[in-house]
Amino acid sequence: MHLKYESQLREPLVYGEKDFHQVTEDICRPIEAKPSKLWYVGFFIAVALLMFGFYSIYSEVTYGVGQWNLNKTVGWGWDITNFVWWVGIGHAGTLISAILLLFRQGWRTGVNRAAEAMTIFAVMCAGQFPIWHMGRVWMAFFVMPYPNTRGPLWANFNSPLLWDVFAISTYFTVSLLFWYSGLIPDFATIRDRAKTKLRKKLYGIAAFGWTGSTKHWQRHESLSLVLAGLSTPLVLSVHTIVSFDFATSVIPGWHTTIFPPYFVAGAVFSGFAMVQTLMLILRKVYGLEDYITLGHIEAMNKVIVLTGSIVGVAYLTELFMGWYSQNKYEGYTFWYSRANLFSPYGWSYWGMMACNVLSPQIFWFKKMRRNLFVTFFMSIIVNIGMWFERFVIIVTSLYRDYLPSSWSIYYSPTIFEIGFYLGTFGLFFTCFFLFSKYFPVIAIAEIKHVLQTTGESYKEKVGGIEAMQGEEFAHDYAH
Amino acid sequence: MAKKKFVVGCFKEEAVLFPAVKKVRTAGYKIHDVYTPYPVHGLDHALGLRETSLHTAGFIYGITGTTTALSCISWILTSDWPLNFGGKPHFALPAWIPIIFEFTVLLAAVGMVLTFCYLCQLAPFLKKHHFHLRATDDYMVMAIECTAKTNVADLKAFLENAGAFEVNEQEAETQWWLGTYDKDQQLIRDTTIEIA
Numbered sequence: 001m002h003l004k005y006e007s008q009l010r011e012p013l014v015y016g017e018k019d020f021h022q023v024t025e026d027i028c029r030p031i032e033a034k035p036s037k038l039w040y041v042g043f044f045i046a047v048a049l050l051m052f053g054f055y056s057i058y059s060e061v062t063y064g065v066g067q068w069n070l071n072k073t074v075g076w077g078w079d080i081t082n083f084v085w086w087v088g089i090g091h092a093g094t095l096i097s098a099i100l101l102l103f104r105q106g107w108r109t110g111v112n113r114a115a116e117a118m119t120i121f122a123v124m125c126a127g128q129f130p131i132w133h134m135g136r137v138w139m140a141f142f143v144m145p146y147p148n149t150r151g152p153l154w155a156n157f158n159s160p161l162l163w164d165v166f167a168i169s170t171y172f173t174v175s176l177l178f179w180y181s182g183l184i185p186d187f188a189t190i191r192d193r194a195k196t197k198l199r200k201k202l203y204g205i206a207a208f209g210w211t212g213s214t215k216h217w218q219r220h221e222s223l224s225l226v227l228a229g230l231s232t233p234l235v236l237s238v239h240t241i242v243s244f245d246f247a248t249s250v251i252p253g254w255h256t257t258i259f260p261p262y263f264v265a266g267a268v269f270s271g272f273a274m275v276q277t278l279m280l281i282l283r284k285v286y287g288l289e290d291y292i293t294l295g296h297i298e299a300m301n302k303v304i305v306l307t308g309s310i311v312g313v314a315y316l317t318e319l320f321m322g323w324y325s326q327n328k329y330e331g332y333t334f335w336y337s338r339a340n341l342f343s344p345y346g347w348s349y350w351g352m353m354a355c356n357v358l359s360p361q362i363f364w365f366k367k368m369r370r371n372l373f374v375t376f377f378m379s380i381i382v383n384i385g386m387w388f389e390r391f392v393i394i395v396t397s398l399y400r401d402y403l404p405s406s407w408s409i410y411y412s413p414t415i416f417e418i419g420f421y422l423g424t425f426g427l428f429f430t431c432f433f434l435f436s437k438y439f440p441v442i443a444i445a446e447i448k449h450v451l452q453t454t455g456e457s458y459k460e461k462v463g464g465i466e467a468m469q470g471e472e473f474a475h476d477y478a479h
Numbered sequence: 480m481a482k483k484k485f486v487v488g489c490f491k492e493e494a495v496l497f498p499a500v501k502k503v504r505t506a507g508y509k510i511h512d513v514y515t516p517y518p519v520h521g522l523d524h525a526l527g528l529r530e531t532s533l534h535t536a537g538f539i540y541g542i543t544g545t546t547t548a549l550s551c552i553s554w555i556l557t558s559d560w561p562l563n564f565g566g567k568p569h570f571a572l573p574a575w576i577p578i579i580f581e582f583t584v585l586l587a588a589v590g591m592v593l594t595f596c597y598l599c600q601l602a603p604f605l606k607k608h609h610f611h612l613r614a615t616d617d618y619m620v621m622a623i624e625c626t627a628k629t630n631v632a633d634l635k636a637f638l639e640n641a642g643a644f645e646v647n648e649q650e651a652e653t654q655w656w657l658g659t660y661d662k663d664q665q666l667i668r669d670t671t672i673e674i675a
Contacts, residue, residue, distance in 0.1 A: 020516060020617030145551070151560055157552045158564055163577040170581040174588040181592060184601065185615065189516070192612040208596065209605035212614045215528055216599040217518040222533045223595045230584050241577050448517035452493075
């Protein structure tokens with residue numbers, strides 16, 4: 001009998017007859033086995049995309065930003081669209097690991113490790129865009145505030161672009177620390193059961209000499225809790241600050257106070273969609289259906305329908321304010337450049353509406369939330385929609401400036417812009433493939449921690465307790 | 480280096496471990512440590528460990544970050560190189576809040592993780608004595624330190640009575656937590672159980 005107890009009314013988080021050793025076996029199996037052919041195929045496709053990305057960057061750095069189709073008014077195009085898209089995706093991991101930890105959501109334990117990894121890789125991809133967009137990328141260190149011989153001329157601390165530098169780099173560092181501190185005990189598990197010398201050595205280095213001492217666990221718990229507490233406002237602040245890049249400007253279509261909450265909701269929306277895409281593949285390929293259950297998928301779909309609807313309300317509010325403000329330029333941007341299907345970029349606005357607002361409503365139905373095909377299909381649709389959202393915000397606000405003489409020709413990307421975007425996919429999936437092969441994709445220690453309260457077989461054992469009389473229960477189990 | 484002797488008992492369930500901890504402590508034995516594969520809540524209290532102050536350290540690091548960012552930015556923008564941004568005040572506190580906040584979080588997180596690693600003596604390439612290799616898999620491993628007075632045979636029997644399903648004797652260097660895996664230590668690292 002375990003010392004804690006959870007009602008049988010709650011769905012089990014771990015299915016099957018499992019003890020601690022079985023959990024270790026199940027999660028370590030992919031690490032200790034040879035990768036499958038499919039893994040190699042996927043990995044080499046990812047590396048090929050990455051190479052294409054390198055080539056696109058090489059061309060852009062050699063010949064300048066003119067390799068891209070940015071023009072006199074559309075100064076931000078695919079590059080910043082992709083930047084915001086990737087940063088948004090990078091929000092789900094920390095939301096799952098931090099906010100759901102504070103809210104004591106037990107189901108986070110099955111998915112948090114892979115989601116955090118996804119976050120870190122997505123932020124790495126996002127960071128590429130503003131850096132290479134600088135053009136003279138060898139001057140990138142100018143954003144760092146350090147005493148210099150140029151005056152000293154400091155970075156502008158009042159600029160949202162500098163806030164972004166701080167926000168993204170802090171977010172990346174803190175996510176990495178959070179992720180790695182959780183990985184240490186799991187690396188120790190792999191180290192202690194390693195059968196080859198090389199594995200023992202490498203995982204020994206990665207495990208930092210972890211022993212599992214009670215005092216260390218006590219500190220580890222304290223560290224996780226405080227890092228979760230720090231990451232919670234951090235994850236909200238990052239996309240808020242990304243939205244400030246737009247909202248603090250005076251461009252019609254960007255200059256709105258609704259941006260911070262709207263961006264954060266959108267980020268969580270797209271992040272969860274990406275988590276769904278990856279989890280559905282991961283659980284199938286590695287046979288982790290007992291750990292990443294339909295209950296997990298359903299819980300994430302609930303978050304998707306909630307955040308998708310918040311985003312929908314934000315779109316409608318913007319349209320309303322475009323009319324209510326009676327500002328000609330606001331009205332033109334929202335009602336002509338965006339909502340009019342027959343304007344040059346109208347297709348992107350309605351693509352966004354269809355993907356982000358209309359289609360996720362299907363998740364109000366439980367059957368759909370628990371359907372793997374629908375979930376997988378929707379996760380892709382949502383991410384396409386969220387890409388459209390950023391494209392809409394950036395391009396439709398920029399392509400027609402106040403004066404008709406400042407209206408630009410139709411902006412469409414060059415092969416180098418597309419190549420750069422595909423290259424970040426290569427980076428993301430190269431990292432993710434390596435992660436899924438060499439890292440424990442599920443937090444082993446955390447699953448063990450909740451196993452005896454939420455595991456299916458353990459729940460069955462304590463089932464009798466629920467039939468007990470109040471006083472008897474109080475006497476035997478409640479203290 | 481000086482070596483110490485330990486009696487090691489393995490447990491599989493929390494419900495057996497907790498009463499055993501109590502029995503061992505009331506009998507007057509000194510529990511060196513209990514190694515568990517996951518954080519067992521309440522075990523720190525059962526062992527009589529004090530609360531960790533790591534969060535206090537985190538708070539101090541955070542405050543340091545806040546004051547550093549605030550003082551640096553205000554010195555830079557008001558006295559070292561005041562720039563005129565559209566006639567706005569040089570001391571533009573609201574515009575600095577994002578960076579001050581981010582820097583607070585950054586310092587708190589980095590500082591806490593480094594402190595955590597320092598306190599737990601965690602670093603790459605560090606090799607420690609492991610009383611049982613399955614302590615990171617499914618066993619809860621209690622190590623009891625033997626003094627000159629301890630009757631090892633009695634202690635072993637006592638542990639078995641308390642519910643340990645596997646009991647053995649081990650030696651470890653006093654400063655084993657900073658030790659290296661040289662050839663001497665290979666001997667004591669080898670526990671009796673084969674890992675399945």
